[in-house]
Amino acid sequence: MADMFLGRRGLLGATGAMLAAPALAQAPVRDITIQLWGTTWTGSLRQVGQRFEQATGIKVNAVTQATSGEGLVRLQSMRAAPTIDVWFTTSSVAERAKTDSQLFLPLPMASLPSAAAIEPGARASHWIGVYFYQLGIVWRPDLVREPITSWQDLWQPRFAQKLGVPTMNSYQGRVLITAAMLNGGSISNVDPGFEALKRLKPNVVTWYSSDTTARQALAQGELSVLVAPPAALKRLSDAGVPGRMISPPPSPMMYDALMLVNTPKKEAAAKFIDFCLTKEMQDFIAQGQGMGPVHPQASTLPEIAAVLPRPQDRVSFDDDVINANIAAWNERFNREVTN
Amino acid sequence: MKRNLTALPAMLALAVLAGAYGSFFATGLLRQVPGTASVAGPASAENYLKFFSGAGQLPVFADTFIFSIIVTLATVIIGYPLAYFIARTESRFLRVAFLAVLVATFLSGSVTRAYGWMVILGNRGLLNSMLMNMGLIEAPLRILYRQLGVGIALVHFILPFFVLTVVGGIRNVPRALEEASRDLGCGPVRTFAKVTLPLSLPAIAEGMALSLALALSAFLFPLMLGGGRVRLVANYIYDQIFVAFDIPFAAVVSAGFLVCSCGALMLMMALQKALLRRFATGGIGA
Amino acid sequence: MNHGIEPGGDAVAGLEVSGLTKHYGAHAAIQDIGFRLERGALLTLLGPSGCGKTTLLRSIGGFVATDSGTIRVEGQEISALPPERRPTATVFQGYALFPHMSVAANVAYGLKIQGMLKSEIAERVRDALAAVQLSAMAERMPSQLSGGQQQRVALARCLVVRPRILLLDEPFSALDRNLREEMQVELRKLQQRMGITTVVVTHDQQEAYILSDWVAVMNAGRLHQFDRPAGVYDRPATRFVAGFTGMTNILAGHGDGTHFIAEGIGRFPVAAPALPGSALGLRPGALRLVDPADPAACAVGEVAFVAMTGAEALCEITCPGGALQVAMPRRDGPPAPGALVGVAMVNPDEAVVLAA
Structure with a gap:
């Protein structure tokens, strides 16, 4: 018995040593990797990363994703040993992804002191919004004579072959739900939305899935009007092309958010997430992206601030409902609207 | 024994490929955990039943095949004369120049090319501006964000593959055979139809099979130039994975499409053999 | 022509x-x-x-x-x-x-x-x-x-x-x-x-x-x-x-009306005009070997080598100004290399005078 007891202790001790070994042997974290959209990286996050490195000595590497869906599938394919520590995604996809408890960690609020100041809607158990944006209407006044004042304007014949509208997948169904709301429907009754989108067809040049190409098409004059977030307006002014935006009610609000991946570098990764939430970085990110900051004291570019929707016009949708329906909506959209 | 050894690397590569398709098949037996991007058991034939009931993917399959066949035919119509010219021109300079232009298209990435086509085919693009300046059209032609635009980009992408395959086939037809036909009283056009064309038919069939395979697997051009309207099977599968996060069903669609594509290619090969037999007894219009 | x-x-x-x-x-x-x-x-x-x-x-x-x-x-x-x-x-x-x-x-x-x-x-x-x-x-x-x-x-x-x-x-x-x-x-x-x-x-x-x-x-x-x-x-x-059809003896020289004088080789009884720069063409079979002292001998030289070509033997005769090739039936007994021989024409009609 004694032998056995000792033996078991010895075994436990050895196991403990083995478990502790990686932690003991682990060198200080030199770098972390973030997966995000190329435009977000070049827009502001590259410089945020550089400042983070100056402040902490930890380098930030980037892996880009074409869509957040693609980013999620890539992360799942490396579930056993993810090489990505922080993931930038939309709040909708984040809600779907968080069920994968092996891959994503709940946010350690104790290690995120800056998060306390962030607006409550941007905080969830597994993700935290870095900026917010609304879906509105961006247009070129040189190509559209009469200003646009409401969503309904888009259905006017004067916009025949002028519009770029996100596909179902882009902005996770917001276009459909908004169209439904304008026509007496809701997130739980999207039929009027489909009918409205069908009626919109003659006006649509492209149902776009890539922000970059859509914004370029607007800048080139291939489109006159784009249903898009304020970042599209910034893209126009960057290109020296006149642009205007309106955020008519209902104005669907979204966050692009950070998630913490379950890797050995999670402490450093959390530190980076916190860094993004400081007021200084919030100013920087919001202005770099042309989006709204989630830090109440931070501010974005004046021309973006001018087109943010009035608080009473803002709507946000239940991501669980969207996630449960997006596949079916997408099928129906492709069957009934785009063909 | 020795022969078996030399075949080993090829067998290994084949085994890996077959293994990949095998895993498609196996993944298709699992199910998506609703509301997540995860996959779980137990194994069932549910996805296969859904596939064979066909509601979602059938129109996409049909569209893809029709579109790919049109693209392939366009490639043949444009590519064969090009290949013929390259194979038969007496000028070494022209041959090298044409080949260089064709091969140069390999060097630019697909995304770059897609942007290039946006610049060329757009409403305010080079093509429309040119046609309008020449007074041939009054309003710009809508080419981009339509099947036509995707088709043009795809034909341009496939053309070098087809031409390079067929040039070899035409060069393998001895010129003396064409001369013999001319000598026996046959003009250049009929000589082409009775001698050059039938003898380069195997190369054409090979080039067409390659073109069809490339067209069937098109993904990026429909995505970037299709304006959301051109959805081929690859895009459908992409949506199953990245929008619906239903990886098992995507696997079933992939496996199903693989079978259909192989069937189409085998049909083409059978057609080629039948044509060759027909020519063996005396050529077109005999 | x-x-x-x-x-x-x-x-x-x-x-x-x-x-x-x-x-x-x-x-x-x-x-x-x-x-x-x-x-x-x-x-x-x-x-x-x-x-x-x-x-x-x-x-x-x-x-x-x-x-x-x-x-x-x-x-x-x-x-x-x-x-x-x-x-x-x-x-x-x-x-x-x-x-x-x-x-x-x-x-x-x-x-x-x-x-x-x-x-x-x-x-x-x-x-x-x-x-x-x-x-x-x-x-x-x-x-x-x-x-x-x-x-x-x-x-x-x-x-x-x-x-x-x-x-x-x-x-x-x-x-x-x-x-x-x-x-x-x-x-x-x-x-x-x-x-x-x-x-x-x-x-x-x-x-x-x-x-x-x-x-x-x-x-x-x-x-x-x-x-x-x-x-x-x-x-x-x-x-x-001449060369292409196997006329291997092409001798430079000139005619004097009754003979062709091949420089350094000998005098051949061929009626040739006195044109400078002409040549005399002779097939190996148009020549035969004779005693050096034979009056028919047009040229005299040493047998360089003898090659068997079938029924015939081909002899190369070295003269001061060049070599002559002579074909003869093997049954006639070809000479030994090193022997001194005379070369005569079989038939003067078989010689061709080639212009410059």
């Missing part, structure tokens, strides 16, 4: 070529070629590779666009016509049979183009295959035939369209020797029976002598001699023709 039509012969030539020239860049492939060939005759274009004989043949067939000159077939000018409108038919080197068609379909090819009735085509194809003894092979594919059989198909394919000129490009070069001789005879018989004007390209002078009514010897794009086979052999018109 004789140009093919015998005096008092046919007024309209079967084939008449004049002033034919073709340059590839600065290189003249053929230059100022001209001859007249009577109807039904067989002409061989003879010369080393690169002499222009194939270019000339292809010009007649219409596959080479010439720079200048005319080609007439039975009086009709054809040089501007494309191949399909010329009354010529070619047996190509390598035969160029259509590999995707049967033997019968190959032979029927030219007739189908003419839009002939099916029954008539069948009859003529049957006759043509019978003429080349290939009736049993009608349904075979070309790849299933031997080289000789393929050649017969190629010939039948040409003859069946009844061309006025038959052109053959090195027709026998791919065949082994026995078959080659058999086919040469067969071609000659067939050609004579059908009375078809024919031009054959060859580099083999033996073949040229066996086949031809006329031989055109070419070198470096120029026509050196147009003559009967015996004329080419016996009276070569130029040093090139």
